[in-house]
Amino acid sequence: METTTPWYLKKKTLYFFCILTPPIGYLVLLMNLKKFEQTQKIEYLSIATIMMGIWLLKFLPEKLNTYVWAIIITFLVGSAIIKFSRRSKDTYK
Numbered sequence: 001m002e003t004t005t006p007w008y009l010k011k012k013t014l015y016f017f018c019i020l021t022p023p024i025g026y027l028v029l030l031m032n033l034k035k036f037e038q039t040q041k042i043e044y045l046s047i048a049t050i051m052m053g054i055w056l057l058k059f060l061p062e063k064l065n066t067y068v069w070a071i072i073i074t075f076l077v078g079s080a081i082i083k084f085s086r087r088s089k090d091t092y093k
Contacts, residue, residue: 018051019051
């Protein structure tokens with residue numbers, strides 16, 4: 001007997017749920033975590049978590065929303081600077 005993947009666990013469908021409807025995508029992922037391999041779990045949960053965070057920002061007041069985006073951008077830029085400095089430090093050794 002051949003087992004097939006249900007339509008809601010196929011890659012394109014999961015990306016659709018996670019990107020366009022994050023609460024539904026998160027729910028589908030959490031209900032079916034045991035059916036994925038470890039790398040798939042990390043990939044899907046990362047996308048779902050990022051999109052859910054952005055989706056939740058819509059419900060914050062505008063002033064707080066601006067601060068949260070500023071913090072996110074600061075962390076991303078800081079992370080890039082740290083990676084760049086570590087990489088350049090390793091090349092000089």
